[in-house]
Amino acid sequence: MSERSLSSAWLSSWASAVSGVLGEMTEEFESKHGFPPGTNQIRPADHGDQEAVRVLGSDARASADLVTFYASIGEVSSADVGNGYFIHPARDVLEHFAVYGAVRVGESQEPCGLVIGSDGGGLSYVLAPEGSVHRTRAASLDDCELDRVADDLRHFLELLERSLVRFVATGEPGYL
Incomplete structure (x- = not known):
């Protein structure tokens, strides 16, 4: 396990910090x-998420960090931060893959990335098998162009946290 790998302890700390930021935002939201x-929360993984985690863990496209993430966190929803940021539940990742297949990432010859989240503006976040996170340039996944937004899932979660903190402080989420 590298220093950058996700652990349940790191995820617990991250979820606690982000939940605090989302709680602060939600308390002031209506008056502002x-x-x-809307829904702004980190939902812990429950018993119903565990079967999807087991299936996801058996797929080579899913990085170890993604499996670790979903073993602890069921989903992330920050509907009111900019257009919104969402990390979909594992069962939604699996369903999307079953219906639409994998997404071509970088120079790969075969589609290999999994759609793990989205923003409220129609863009999707795609996780490559080696762990980097990419964002689509358009709402369509057909022959889509992707921009790398994070080196790994932990980096992506750190960027998400910074966007949430920035939004609470300034009203601007930045561009994740």
């Missing part, structure tokens, strides 16, 4: 924006 907030 004039309407009630």
